[in-house]
Amino acid sequence: MASVNVKNCVKFYTTADEIGAHTLKEHCSSLISAHWDDFTSDDFAHMSAQFLYHMFKSKTKYPLHSAVRLRREDVVFLYVVEHSSQLNIKINELDNKGESALDLALRDHQTSIAEMMCENQADPDIRDRNGYTLLHLAVQRGDTYAANFLLAHGASVNSVTPDQGDTALHLIASSSPHFGSEDSAFAMTAVARSLLKSGLDPNLPNSQGFTPLHLAVLVHNNDILTLLLEYSQSGKIDLNAQTIDDHTPLYYALINTLKLDVDDSFANRLVSSGANPNPIYKKTSNSMLHIVADESLEEAALFITSHCNNINYTNKLGESALHVACKRGLSRLVRRLLEFQANPNLQTLPPDSVILSTDSGLQTAYRLTPLHIAIINKQEGAVNAMLHYHNTITAEPKEGFSIVNLNLRDSLGDSPLSLALKSDMQHIVPDLIAGGADIDMRNGEGLTLLHQAILKGDEKTALYLVKQGSNFDSKTQDDQTPLELATISGQNIVVEELCKRGVDMAVPSSNSDPILWLALTSEQEDIASTLVKYGVDTDSWSEGPEGCLQTLLHRAIDENSESAARFLIRSGCDINSPRKPGPGGRGGEESKDQSSPLHLCCHWGLQSVVQTLLEHGANVNAWDAEHKTPLHVAIKNQHAGIITLLLCHPSIDLTKRDRTGLTPFAAALTCRNDKAARSILDKLPAAAEQFDNKGCNFLHMAIQKGDIESVLFLLSVNVDVNSRVQNELQTTPLHLAAATGNEMLVRSIILAGARVNDQDTMKRTALHIASETGHAPIVNALLTNNANFDALDCEGQNALHIACREGHLQVVQTLLGESQINAEALTLKCRNPLHELAKHSKESAAAICEVFLEYMPKYPLEVQDAEGNTALLLAYMKGNGNLCRTLVKAGACVGAMNNDGITIFNCQMATTQLLSRLLDSLTKEPPWVDGCEVCQECGLKFGFTTRKHHCRHCGRLLCSKCSTQEVPIIKYGLVKPVRVCGSCFQVLQGC
Template structure:
C-alpha cells in the first residue's frame, strides 16, 4: 500500500489519479476480505458458544464441541435434501425440501410450524429465495453477488425477519460503496433505515459531488435528491437547473417562496438561473423561473443584460424567448455605453443570429454611439466583422464618415488599423470621404508616416491630392523623404502620382529637391525623380537659403552619387555663386578634400579658381591631401609649388601626408635657411627640434633628411654652437626623436662646442633610455673620449652622482674603471679621496681590485688614502673587499702609519683588528708608533700602545725610539700625555737613551724649546747634564736667553706661597708625574763622558773627572772649583758645583 502511495505522489497528475483509483479499489477488496473474516469468526464464535452453553463447560471439553460441529455440518449437508425433510418450501414456482427445526431456528415469521407441511416465499424471485434458503442452512452468502441481488436478499430478509442475514447483507454493501453505486446505495439505505450504510454513502457523495452528472441523479426520488442538493450544493437553484429536474424545482419554489425574487435573479459564477436554463434549452424551467419572479432584463456584474449575453453566445432561441417575455432592445451598458448592436458587432455571429438581427434591426439605433463615440458600424470595421458590416451597409441610414473620440473614421480604421483594403473599398463605395483627417493629419500623410504602402496605393488610386499640405505645411513627399526607414516604392508611387519636387518646404528656404539631396539615401530618391522626369533646367537653377543650387549642395555636402546624377541630367559643374566664385574654389575654401577631387575628376576648370591664392596654395593651407595629389597630376614640377616653405607650413600643421606628397614631387627635405636674426643657419630638422615638434622631426628623419647636419649658431664673437640633431634632441629631452635618429644611423661621435658627445650629454641629463640606446649602437672606444675638460662619460656620471648610468657604462666597457688621470689616479682613488661612500660602494660592487696603486712614484693604495682622509665605513668596506692592510707605499708606509700620523684613532683600531702589524718600519725605520707620536696623535698613541704586539722601544735608522718624536710637539699637553702613556706601558722605559748623534729625549726637547717636556723628563729623573757626540748640552747650547736653563735648574728649588719647598718626581706606584712637598732627594744622575762639558778638555790621568753635585754634569776640577752646601740633598758641607749651579744656589739662598 505504501508503495502505491509513493507511486501516486511521484507521478504526474494523471498518473496520480489512476494510482489513487487503484488504491481505493485495493482498500475496498481488503475491506470485503475483512468482512468475510469477521463473518467466519462470528460463525465460529456462535458454534463455540453453543457448545459451551451457560453451564460452565470448558472449551477443552471437546465432546460437546464435536457435537455442535457435527450438528452444523449435518445441517449444511441436508440443504435441499430429502433426508430428514419434514416440510416443503415454495418460491416462484419452484419447490425446496426443508426442515422445521432449521427454519424455526432462523426466523419466527411462520410462528409454530408443527402443524404446517408447506410454507411459501411470496414476491421473491427464485434465485433470491434460493440464496436466502441456502444461507439458512450454510450461513453463507456468495461474495460475487451483485449489489442489486444483495439489496433484494436484504429486502427478503427484512420481510421474513432474518436479522442475521440483514446484518450480513449490510456489511457486504458497506464494503462495496464507490463513486458508481453510492447514489443507489444511499437511496436503498434511506428506505431501509440503514444508518451506517447511509452515512458512508453520504461521505462518498460529498467527496464526489461535483463529479456527478445529470444522468446520475435521474433515478433518485425528488425529495431525496432535493435533500442531497440542500446538504451538499452551495447554490441550490443553479444545481437544480443543471440537473434538469422540474419536480425538484417545484419543491424549491415551495420551500423558498418568500425569497424567490432574490434567488431567481442571483448571479453565481457569472451565471443567472434564467441564463442557465436558456443555455441548456430548458424552456419549461425558464418559463417557470420567469413565472416565479426571474427578471428577463437582469444586469450582470459587467453591466450587460441577458439579451446581450445570449447574443454573445449565439443563442437565438434564448433571444426569442427573452424578447417574447419583454426584454429591452434599447438598453446600453453603463460602463461602456454599448447597445445590443455594439455587442453584435463585437461577436462572431452565426447565420441564424444575423437573420434574427436583420429581422429586429428596425427596433435598434444603427448610428448610436458608445462612450468612445464609436458606432456599431465602426466597431464591426475595427473587428473586421464582415457579416455585420454587410448587414449595416444594407441600411442606407448608416453613417460611414462618423468619427470616434480619437478622430478615427471607418475608412481610416480600415486603412490603418485593420489594413483591409477590400473592406476599405466597400466603405468608399458607401460614400466615405478620403480627405478626412486622421490623427491630426490627412490620411495620405498618415499612410506615409506609417509606411503603409497599401494605404498609399489605395489613396493614390482614388486620386487623393499628393501635394496637399498639413496644417504645419508638410508635404506628403517630404514626410516620405524624412522617414527613418525610407520606402522607395512609396516615393515612386508619390512621384508617379504627381508629387512636385520644386515646391518650397515650409519654414525653410529650400525646395524638396534640396531637401532630398541632404538625405542619406538622397541619391536613390533623386534617381527616381530623374527617371520619372521631375528634374529639368529650371529645377537645377533654383537656389536654397544659402544660395546653393542643387549641384552645389550635392558637392558641398559630399553627395557625390547625387552630383553625378545631376551632372548627367544636365547640371553645370563650373557654375559660379553670386560673387563669381566657381564651385571648385568654394569647395576648397570649405576644406572639402573629396569634393575638390570629385570636381577635378569630372572636368572642373582649374584656371578659374585663382583669386588671391591658387588652388595649390589653398589646398596646402587647408590640408587637402587628395586635392594636392590630384592637382600635382595637372601641374608640372616647379619651385613655385614644391619649395621648402610650403613643406614647412604643411609640417607645422601636422599634415604629414601632404608633406610626403610634396616630397614625392621634389621638395627639398633639408631646407637650409637663416632665422630672423641671421645668427643661425639650420635645416628643417634643427628647426623642428628647436620648436620641440617631435612628430615633424621624426617625419623628416624617416623621409631621409640629413641627420648629421651641423647647426651653425653663433653663441658669441668667439664661440659658436655646432650641434647635430642628435645632440640637440638629447639636450632638449626629445627622447623619441633621439631614438629615431639613433635607429636611422646618426653619427654618435659628433661633439658639441664643449667637446661633449651624445653619450656625455645623455649621462649629464640622466637620460637612461637614450644612454642605453647609444651604448647598444656604439663601440666601447667612444666611452674613453673626453670632453674639453678631460672628463669621460663615466667621470660625468660620477660628478652628477648618476649610479645607474655609471653601472651601464661599466657594463659596456669594464676597463673604464681602470683608466687613470694625469695624476695616475683611478676612479676608486678619486672617490676615496673625496670620501664618497656611495661611489666607493658602487665601485667595490663592480669587483674592482681595491689593492690597485696610484700609477705614479707614490704607489699609494685606496686604503692608504682612506687612512689619510679618515672614513670608517669606507675603510671597513675596502677591507671586506680584500684591501691589504699591510700594503706599503714607495716610502714604506702602511695604512696604519698613515692613520696613526693623521690621528684617526678609529681607523687605527680597525686596521689593528684586521691584522695590521704595528711594528712594521717604513723606509726610515719608523713604525706606526713613531708616526703617531710625530703627528701628535695622542689617541692613536694610546691605541697602539694598547696593542699587545707593540714594541715601545723600537728604534728607527737614527736609533731613535718613538718618544724622540714627541720633543718637537710644543703643545701644552700632547707630549706630556704621550710621555705618561709610555711610562704607563713601560715604567722602565729608557728615557736617557741616545740616538746615533748622542742626543737624548731630554736634550732634543731642550734644543727644540719644549719646556713642558723638559720639566716632565726632569721629574722622571733623566740626566740633566747629558752631552751629545758633538758636545752639545743644555749648558753649551747657544740660545737667545738662558731663561729655559735657569728655569730647569731653578725648578728644583721653587718655593710655593706657603714658603714650603716642593719637588716634582715620577711616582712609580701611581704611574704618573706628581708634585710633592720638597724633601731631601738623591743627587741627580751623573753624566758620563770623555771630556769636560764646560771647557771640553779631555780627561786623562792628570785630568780627573768631576761632577757637579747639583746638576750632575761632567766637569773638570777647574770648572767645578766652587763649593756650596746643598741642603736638599743632605749635603751640609760645601760640595763641588759648576759655576751656573753655584749662581743658582746662591740666588736661592738669597731668596730664602
C-alpha cells in the same frame, strides 16, 4: 438494497417513499445526492410535481434552477406560488455558477417557462456575476432566439459590458463571419437590425473608442458593414468616428485589406459612402496618410493619395506625407505623391523645445526637406525617385510641378549633398552633383563636401570632388585644410592627388605644425613619404622650447619619436645643425647648448636614431657648448647600446676633452660606467694613462677621490700601479692611497703590484705618508708587506719622527710594536723622535712619551740636538707640562743647558708656576750636570777661585754664591742640610 444503482435509484427512492421503507429511501437519497449532476429530466419524469419540488429543496440550494434545467414547468409554478411574497428577489437569484433561471430557460428555448418567469417579475436586463446582461450573453453565443425574446420583452439595447463598454451591437459587429454558418450570420444581422430599430445608438463608442462600424471593419464583418452603410444613408452613422487613438473605420479597412482598389473593398465602400479619405489625427496633428506611410503601409498610402485632396498637409512638425514616405523608403509612394503635385521642397518646423542629442551633443535638425529625410534614413530608393522626378521636371517643366531644390540647407546648415556624406551615402554624391548641387557649399559646421568626404574616410568621393574642381585650399572653422584632414585620417591616395594638383604643403596645420610633422606624429609614414616625394620641407625651422628655432628632427628627438626622427634622417634632413636662437635672441639654454641631433639622441637614449644618424654621416666628434662629444653625453646618461655604436664608428676620437678636461674614458670613470670604460680601453689601451693638467692620471684621481670602485676597475684593466704624478713630488699611487686613510685601497694597490718602498722626490715612502696622516691600519698594512721602516726622507726623518711630530699615538704604538724601527735615529738636525715629540708638543705627547718609555725604559733622555736642546728643555719651552712631568719622572736632567745657555730655570715664561711644579714633583735626586764651565744661575765662569757646587735638589752646577742655602731634603732621604739653589730652596721651604 443490493439491486439499487445510479440508473434505478430515483425510482427506488419514489417506491421507498410510497411504502415507507426509510432505510431504502436513505440509501437511494445518498446515491441521488452523490450523482445529482448526472441525472436528466427523464429520470424524474414519473415523479409528481409536489414530490419532486420537495426533493429539489432537500437536495439543492437553488430548486428553481433545478426545475428549469429538468424542464418541469409545474415545479417552477410551485416555486412561484411558494415565494410570491418575495418573488422579485427569488426569481432573479443567481445560482452558484452565477447563472439566472431565465437565462437557463432561454438557452433551452423553454418559452412557456420563460414567459411565466417574465410574467412573475423576472428581470430581462439581469446581469450575471461578470456583469453581462442576458442580451449580451445571448449575442455572445449567437442565440438569436434568446436575443429576440429579450428584445420582445423590453430588454435594454444600450446596456454595455463592464470591461470593454460594448453594446449588443458591438458584440454582433465584432463576431467574425468566418466562425459561424451563413444562416447564423444572417440571423445575427437581423438581430442587429432589430437593435437599431429598438433605438440603439449606432455611434456609441466602447471603452477604446470603437463604434460598431470600427469593429465590423476590423473583423471584416461584411453583413454588419452593409447594414450600417445602409443605415448611414439616413445620416445616422458617423463614418469618420475616431477611436481614442484617433483612428477612423477607414484606417482599419486600409490595414486589413490587400486589394484596396476593387469596388467592393471595405475602403472603397467607406469612401464611396462619404468617409473622409485623409482625416486628421487630433493628438498628433498627422493625417491618415502620414500614419499609414509611417507604418510602411504603402498600398494604403497609395489608396489615400488617389482619393484625397490634401497631400501637402503638414503636421505640427512641418512634415508632409512626402517626408514620411521618404523616411520609410516608400519609393512607389514617393513617385505617386510627386505625380499628384506634392511639394518636394517643404521644410520641417523647429521642435517646441531644443533637444540635445546624447550621441553628438548637437541640436536636433529641422528645416529638413523630403530629400534630406531620405538621405538621413539611407533610403536610396526614395532618393532615386526624388532625383528622377527632379531630372524629369528640369528637362520638361510642367505647370504646378516644382523642381527639387538640391541646395536647401537644414537648421544645422547641411544640404542634401553634405548629408549624403554624413550618412554614408557617398555613392549618391555624383548624382546630386549632376543634378545641380553646389560642390563647395558648406554645411552648418562650415565644412565643404570635400572636408566631409575626407572626414568620413570616403576616398572615392574625395577624389571625385577634387577631380571635379572642389576648392582644396578651403579651410574648416577649425582652420584645417583638406590636406591636413586627409593626413590625419590616413588617406594617402587623397594626399597624393592633392599634391599632384599643386596643394600648398607649406601651409601649417591648424595647430601651427608643419604638415609633415602631422603625418609623422599620426604614424602615417606612407603619407609622409608622399609629401617628401612632392618636395615638402624636411627641416621646417620653427619655434621650439622657450622661443628658440629648431628643425623637425630636433623636435622628433626631443619628443622621443624615434620613427619620426629616423624617417626625417632617411629623407635627407639637416642632421648636424644645433638649435638656433629665435628672434631677439630668445630660446633659453636650448638655443645656446650647441647640441647636435646626435648629442640629443645620446641624451635621451634613442639608440635606433643614433644608428640612423651614423649611417647617414652625422659628425660623431661634434662638440656642444661644453665641448662634450656625443660619446661624453652617452656615457653620462649610461646608454650602453649607444656607447657601443659610437665606439664602433671608425672616426671616433677618444682623446677629445670637455671643458673640465675629461676625456670619454674619464667621463666613464666619473659616472662609474665600468663597461664603457672597458670598451674605450679595448679601442684605445693608452686611454687610462692620459694625464690631466695637474699631472694626474685616472688612477691618481680615483685614489684621491677615494673612489674604490674606479680604482678596482683600473687595477682590473692592468693600469700601471706604480705610475707617478707628473709634478715636482713624483708621488706614486701608493703614496696617494696612504694619505686617504682607506686601508682596503692601500691593500688593493699593494696586491696589484705597487712597490711599497718607492720614494717621491722628498724621499718619502708610503710609510712616511701614512705616519704623517695618522692612519695606523695603513701603517700596519705597509709593515706587513715589508715596508722599510728605517727609510729616511730628505731631512733624515724616519716614520717614527714624523708620527711623533704629528702626535699620532696609535701610529707610534704600531711602529714600535710591529717593527724594529730605530727609535734613537737622529735627523739632520740631530733630533731623535723624542725631540720631535717635544718640539711640536701635541696633546698626545705625554702619552706617546709613556709608550716610548714602555717599549724602551732606558731611552736616552739627555741627548741634545744640534742646538743643545734636550727633550725636556724643548717641552718646557712649549709649555707642555704633562710631557715635562713625564720626562722628569723618567729621570730627565732638569738642569740641562742648550748652546744658548738656556735652561728651564732661565727660560722666559709667563710664570714660574710650571718650574715650581716640576721641582716639587722630583721624587729622587736627578742626574748632576757636568761639563758646564759657568754657573747655571749667574753665569760666572768657574776657575781656581770659583769652585763648582751642585744643587742637591735639581742637580745644577752653581757657584758658591748661588748655592749658599742649605736644607735637608727629606724626600730624597737627605736628613742633613745640603746645598740647594735659591729656586729649589723656595720650593722646599714651601713644602
